[in-house]
Amino acid sequence: MTWRGPTYRTVDGQRIDGEWCHVWRRDPWNDRHYLDDLIVFADGAVRCEERTDLHGLEKLLASGRIAVTEPGASKPPEEQSMWLSRRGEPVTPEGFLLEVADKIEELSGRPTSGQRCWDAIRRFQQDPNESNRVLIREAYLAVPPHVRIYVLGDMDRQDRPLRILLTEVGAAVDGGGPVVTAEMHADVLDYFNRGDEGVAREEESRAVDHADDPPTAGQAAFTSLETIYPRGWPDVLGLFVLRNEFPAPVVFAGETYPSVLHGYWALSAADAADHDQIRDAPSGREARDRGGRAERRADWPRMRLAVMGGLLEAKFTQHPDLAEILLSTGDSVISYTGHWDSPFWRDASDGRGRNWVGRLLELTRSGLVARQVLPG
Template sequence: MTWRGPTYRTVDGERIDGAWCHVWQRSRWDAEYHLDDLIVFADGAVRCQDRTDLAGLKKLLTSGRISVTRPGAPALPDEPSKWRSRHGEPLTPEGFLSEVADKIEELNGRPTTGQRCWEAIRRYQQEPEERNRVLLRDAYLAVPPHRRIYVLGDMDLQDRPLRILLTDLGEAVDGDGPVVTADMHQESLDYFRRGDEGVAREQERRAVQYADDPSGPGQSAVISHQTVFPQGWPEALGLFVLRNDYPAQIAFAGGTYPSVLHGYWALSAADAADRRLIQEAPSGREAHDLGGRAVQRADWPAIRLAVMAGLLRAKFTQHPELAGVLLSTGDATISYTGFSDSPFWRDAPDSRGRNWMGRLLELVRSELLAELSLGGHRDPGSSTVAWKSTRSQI
């Protein structure tokens, strides 16, 4: 079965995670089978039109109300040899019920039958004694039959190394395969050993290559809301200073602007008269409206990210008190929301939102922290050294 998710339901304010797959359900009205969604939840609840549990699902499968294979579909031809077959066991109601039980364990963060099988493999590797081989066989047979060929995650050998290891010496694997010898058992153990060595090498490689990855979860996300203050901006500084329309005079690219929005939209305009008009607008939002109506310079789409980054650097390096507010967000993700800016800049509740403002604020925050940590010095009248070379072109 192919499981999809995530999904969930809420019980007494608590989120219960779930997953779903397709089954065929027989209609009460015409006795015909129709494709339907079967949803399984972490608390063991099962829903397919009606709500039930594992015991109820077993009755539905036994009665034929639910079918896990398409009714009326031609049966698969018999395999000429189980050992040579590249297909797993057929999906049965019993096997599907075991898979649903596994899915419930997975949703709860508990080991599945496949993971317990790997635990048994590790145990047998450490102590290759007969009692551990018996435990391994039990763990392997607990895996839903149609899922056993995937338990090792090997698309070439599938589960053959396990089937060899679990076959007694002198017996044929699967009844029609090779007769097992002690050397074959050792080859299977060597297969798992080589896999462990490969995993260890990859983990070591990733530890080196990903050495700068965060070692743990960061702070909770900070949301920068677009807010209107009819009585004027508050005197006590808060997260609202992260907004681009917050009045903070900045010197940038040879000009002076009352806010980031003034600077951004003035620099976007192709005509010098429009630039001056935007620059002198009474508020950031009015500058935005004027800039949106003006003809943009031809290269604006290619340079606008760099311009915005430069304006933000100027704002927070030229106003240390505002930099303190930005630094107070720590390593939190900054979600820049609102309704006036395009989805390119803000975090919109759909696939269009790219949150570039939030990402640039995080970048500038990191640069400010680096200067404090490394003892660097920045000329407050400039944003970056690289930007100086392009000032005259804007």
């Protein structure tokens, strides 16, 4: 089954994570089946035609009201040899129920049957005795049959190493495969050990390649909201100074602009007279309105990011008090929202927002830190 997500539901203000997959649901009026979503949640709740749990799902599967394969569809041809087969076992209601139980464990942060199988393998590697081999067998058989070929994460050998290890010496794997020898058991143990060595090398290499990754999670994201102050901007400075319309004069490209917004729209104008009218607008909003009506420079799309970045750098390097407020956001992601800026510049809940102002504010903040600590 293919699981999709994320999804969630809210219980008493708490978010309960979930994932969903497709199943076949029988219409009680005409006995026809159609695709429907089966949603599984971290607290064990299951939802399809009704709200239920694992026990209820078992009853739905047993009654045929829910099917895990299309009823009436032709079955794939039988394999001549289980050992040579590249397909997993067919999905059954029993196997699907085990998979749903695993999904609940995964969503709730508990070990799945696959992880418990790997735990048993690790114990066997440390002490390869018969009792630990039995533990591997029990853990392997607890994995849903149709996903066992994926349990080792090896696309080439699939679960064959486990099937060899769990077959007694002198017996044929899967009844028709190779006859197992003690050397083959030793080779499987060597296979697991080599895999661990490869993982260790990869982790060591990644630690070097990613040495500049932050060691811990950053501060919570900060959202810069567009706020209107009908009586004028507050005297006590706050995070609202991050807004482009905040009246902080900036000297940029040989001109002085009353705000970043004035500078951005004035510099976008193709005509010098429009530039001056926008620069002299009584407010940032008026500057945006005049700029939106003026003819744009032909090369503006290729330079607007650099201009905005330069204006923001000028604003916060020329006003140390504002720079301190920007630095107070630490390493937070800055989500720059609003109603009037285009989605190119702001963050938007519909996914269209590219949040370039927020990203450039983060870059400006990083530049301020660098100036404080780097020589020159």
